Amino acid sequence: MAELESYESALDAVPGAHPYPRTSRYHDVGIGIHRTADGTEVRYAGRRLLPPLPDGPEETRAHTVAAGERPDLLAQRYFGDPGQWWRIADANPVLDPDELTGEAGRTVRVPLAGGFPGGGRRV
Numbered sequence: 001m002a003e004l005e006s007y008e009s010a011l012d013a014v015p016g017a018h019p020y021p022r023t024s025r026y027h028d029v030g031i032g033i034h035r036t037a038d039g040t041e042v043r044y045a046g047r048r049l050l051p052p053l054p055d056g057p058e059e060t061r062a063h064t065v066a067a068g069e070r071p072d073l074l075a076q077r078y079f080g081d082p083g084q085w086w087r088i089a090d091a092n093p094v095l096d097p098d099e100l101t102g103e104a105g106r107t108v109r110v111p112l113a114g115g116f117p118g119g120g121r122r123v
Helices: 007-012 071-079 082-091
Strands: 031-035 041-045 060-064 107-111
Touching: 071 082, 071 107, 082 107
Parallel strands: none
Antiparallel strands: 031 041, 060 107
16 A cells, blocks of 8 residues: 655655645745755745735734733634744734733734735635
8 A cells, every 4th residue: 555645745756846835934935946066956945025914903803812822822723723823923023923922911913814915724
């Protein structure tokens, strides 16, 4: 019986395929190739720009941080995937995701699915 290969690993064999899964914040960035002096190719992700910040309440909901919450727990609660914490970081915006939940009582904006560029669940 043949072994199943993960989606990402299967893409490694396809020339030009993107190395990041569709749910990654880096999925839409360009992949560059740097050649070192000895000719070795090093692939790298291009610069990722933050999408425009949402203005209206129709694009985000407010969440007041409780003690002990973490960005991944918020992502699980709102998106069903703890790996989507970066959507909340993008909406606020912060460089360090721990800034989102480091202080109980802080209000953070959580993008609604489909209401924020780059938001919504990608399948």
